[in-house]
Amino acid sequence: TSSTNDKKTTEVRIGILQVPNDVAASRQLKYISNYFDQEHIKVKYIIFDSGVDANKALISGDIDFATMGDTNAVVALTSKIDAKLVWVNDVLGNNEGLVVRNGSGIKDFDDLAGQKIATPFASTSHYSLMMTLKKHHLLNKVSLLDMDTQDIVAAWNRGDISAAYTWQPTLTPMLKNGHFLITSENLRDQNRITANVTLVRGGFERKNPKLVSGLLQQLNKAHIEMQKDPNITIKAASKQMDLSYSEAKSQIGTSKWLTSKQMVDDKFLSETFPEQLYITGKFMSQQQTIDHAPSKKEINDFIADKYVNELGDD
Amino acid sequence: MEKIIEVKDLTLTYENDDKPTLNSLNLDIERGEIVTVIGKSGCGKSTLLNTIAGYLEPTSGEVLLNGEPVSGPNWKLGVVFQNNALYPWLNVADNIGFGLKMRHFDKETIDKRVTTLLEQVQLTDKRKDYVFSLSGGMRQRVAIARALANQPQLVMFDESFGALDEFTRNDIHDVILGLWKSLNLTFFIITHDIDEAIKLGNRIMIMTPDKTSQLKVVQNPYFNINSDNIDSNYMKFKNSILKQII
Amino acid sequence: MEKIIEVKDLTLTYENDDKPTLNSLNLDIERGEIVTVIGKSGCGKSTLLNTIAGYLEPTSGEVLLNGEPVSGPNWKLGVVFQNNALYPWLNVADNIGFGLKMRHFDKETIDKRVTTLLEQVQLTDKRKDYVFSLSGGMRQRVAIARALANQPQLVMFDESFGALDEFTRNDIHDVILGLWKSLNLTFFIITHDIDEAIKLGNRIMIMTPDKTSQLKVVQNPYFNINSDNIDSNYMKFKNSILKQII
């Protein structure tokens, strides 16, 4: 890999999701390229369909940064991948949710009993769904189907399933003949936060702390911009993702792009979010999807909030 | 004598072939005789057999069996091939009874006839054996028994003994002649071994590649003779045949 | 006469076999003679050849080539197999030159010798042809030429002509005898055709399955005789051999 030992880093590889997020916006707005050009470093973007593959790439050392859902970050943590969580890209809102088919007779959570519900396993949606089901004592009363988002739409169109917890852009076609039973925004309000986060590979972080700060600074710019004038940011993200403005807008939905200042001031990265990860980890280990629940210490070691703290002063 | 087979002006030209392989050929086979056919490789022996057996349709002329035209393979015309074509998935008894089963004979009749045939070819103890466990000579005897099971009017052999060694071949000759004598059968035997043609044939037919229309039929003074009694003219006779072939 | 091969008290027992296939066998082959070997299937003819050729190691006793023990296959001992074992990926010339190439002769020498051999087996015009386009008889002639290319001391044939029809076989016999006369070669020929054994052998060796230790060697009055001159005793002679075999 290009970033080993004494050799100067000449290339940084960023694993991205194909969604209109802060990375997409700062790419389009040339924040990222301008920064790395000035450092004489090449940037390479690698698209991942999910955090699952991004984690694999972190292990094999093929990427330096990766954006993923926080559930995959928990997987990374408990699998002892040498990586640190350095950034929260967005706190999920109504761009993820549980949709049920109109006319399927599902009016309330209790009606879900006996239904087939699809969701991409290991995703934030999966976690949100499980939390919801648990809350309503439905855990063993529904049959869960592990499906990729495209397969969810296909199954939905055929009528194979009448409920699914998934994210945009998959939600849009489903909402044509369906409606939300709950969204991640509702969960957020109930203090069950899910988020997309950025991990940095340990080897890279130790060697290039400056570059980590630098990249986060660029992402933070997009967050600041988003809060000042969302239109510019959404437009940039839509252009980057080859989407229409309205598509991008609905895909971003009510997700929150916290600035570093907000993260610091609200103790988001030092208290709120670690707590959420702790709950997530405990829940996932109860579900036996991970082999142990991470301790609070492990989580605190995993989250390297010093970069955000530095930026927060800006 | 009663004619079993009449071949009349038989011409056979293979598809995509310009010259006929068999050209206006005439031949009668009478009940109870053994006709042996000898000729160089490629002269048309198998073609003649295939036409008589009904596998090939004559281009012109006809083949009559008991006065009726042969219109396809027929159980009245038995055939034994060089590699005996026994079915390896059937045991000896089932191979021999195959034709009778196809013709819907009942199990008892089949069993009885198979038993008799096994005795005649001296393979009674091999009844339940599979073909792959038999020697080459035994396999040929099973093939002969299978061809005889239908009690056909004529049994034809297409170089059936060529793959056997000389000693085994001698044994088979004796089986053939023994069956012929005891059951009054009619045989049509293709061979490329002159000694065999002489030993087995009442009549020897010599086929030449260029003018197949003319079959030379030779009366054979040495038919079925004990080899100890062969006189000094045997070699001359054999040589005269050899020369006609070439 | 000079002895090329001396087989001394040769015993060969196959692995997992309790009885020896060859039992204290003795045999000399002299330069310039043709020894034909005849015997029933399974009596051990090929085993003997394989041991002389060095493919099998004697269990006891020894095989000497010019007084030296044979310790493995050797270019001085040529072998021609029944299915000729010609290499289908090589053309006729390359097949014939194969041994010389393996022995690192230069291209010119190989070419010259191949040309001579092609003339001797009358296949000059087939030089560049591949084996699959040749007839059975031609293939055997190529196989003989290939075995001769190394100018071996002894050429052995293991039922090499069994798959050929009688007429082609006669041609090959003439080729063999022609080469033998003109090049003063030594041959060791296994066959299961008594006529062939008589026609080709100065000496005929009869092998019996039960007591292989005793090879019966017969002096042959009919060696290389023109078949027109064969007298009335020929059949008696042949029959006497036949009886010894069985």
Next chain:
Amino acid sequence: MNSKGKKNYWLITIATWLLIFVAWQIATSFRMVPEILLPSPEKVVSTFVKLSEYGYNGIPLWQHFLITMARLLSAVFLAIVTAIPLGLISGRIKIVYSIFDSIIQFIRPIPPLAYYTILILWVGIGETSKVVLLYLAAFAPIYLACISGVNRVKDDYIKSAESLGASSKQVFFHVIFPSALPDIFTGIRTAVGMAYTTVVAAEMVAATYGIGWMIINASKYLKSDVMFVGIIILGITGVVLDQILKYIERKIVFWSGR
């Protein structure tokens, strides 16, 4: 080949596996490779025991295994009952051949994953799509084997049967079919292999059990110990399956190759 001195070669095979095992043990004991890349043998064994006792995702390991086998075998069964008749008839009747062969030749090389989504759109996410995917993988080998089997039936077999009084139908059932059986069996073995290779792909979508699903699911949570257990189970099952088929083959087409 060499008839002089036969050693006990299976000892070498055993030694090889022991060596692999020891190397694996050493590599993991001395932490030469991270646990996640290569779980230790003990870990794999203990995971296997755990999975056997408590199951994966609440379902016992043997049930995962059985459902996978059920999918595989029902697909192969369907392929056998459809491909054999079609293949034999195609081999015998040129018109049928002309109709089907090019279609099958066209579909055959397409990777199953390429059309899996289309298949799901057509037949849904249930067992059907999984079995159909495996069925499509298994069909062509059997079909092609039947055609080559029929083409290789010795002419003399057919001629003999005809001269013995068999009708065309009898020739088909009593001569062509048994003659082609050895080839058909080879085809079935290839078909099982092809379907087996597709088993994980088939369980990738909307499954909640099956060994393939277990491996895919474990890979989402980077549980390499479970993945190793799954892979080893698939490896052993593959070998055992082939041996069973070979055994059945030897029993049924006992004459083949003799």
Next chain:
Amino acid sequence: MNSKGKKNYWLITIATWLLIFVAWQIATSFRMVPEILLPSPEKVVSTFVKLSEYGYNGIPLWQHFLITMARLLSAVFLAIVTAIPLGLISGRIKIVYSIFDSIIQFIRPIPPLAYYTILILWVGIGETSKVVLLYLAAFAPIYLACISGVNRVKDDYIKSAESLGASSKQVFFHVIFPSALPDIFTGIRTAVGMAYTTVVAAEMVAATYGIGWMIINASKYLKSDVMFVGIIILGITGVVLDQILKYIERKIVFWSGR
């Protein structure tokens, strides 16, 4: 089989395809099936034209195609240069056979997707893991074909060579190798088929081009027209590839089967 009257059977084949095409056209024109389940022929053609002109995801269609072929062929090439020597030696030397055969027999049936994740953990998400996955799919068929090729070399070929003065090494290179070539070619064709079947799986993770990736990506957005274009390309390529291999085979092992 039937020598009487040979019809132009390829006309039937063409008619069959026309019929399929017409049925497809009718089914879509009359909206008997939704566009998403079965895009119309025009749509597929126009999508093909569009992809050829403007590319998919900014990359021209032919580049997607070439990269997939490059992955496939480099994997097959690697398999050829490693499996042939190992296979031939295994076929000849029992000790080598005892060491490798059981390992390969064990790995062979495992579905590539089962170990793809492990492979990615080991060698990364780059081209290496893709090529290695295809390589593993291609290796066993060639290896096994070599062994069976060596075992089928006629004893008389070897004996003749020895008696003609060839050393063991010469026997290996001048007799065993060419003798086994027809089998090796059959193995290579099977290997290409196996690797080809794996091509979509290999491009499923972290790829940004390749026909397989295009299909997978299109399936995420349910672009069935693009999927159809991809599937048809894979089908045609598969047939063409096999024909090319058969042609090369006929040229190189011209003596085989004659």
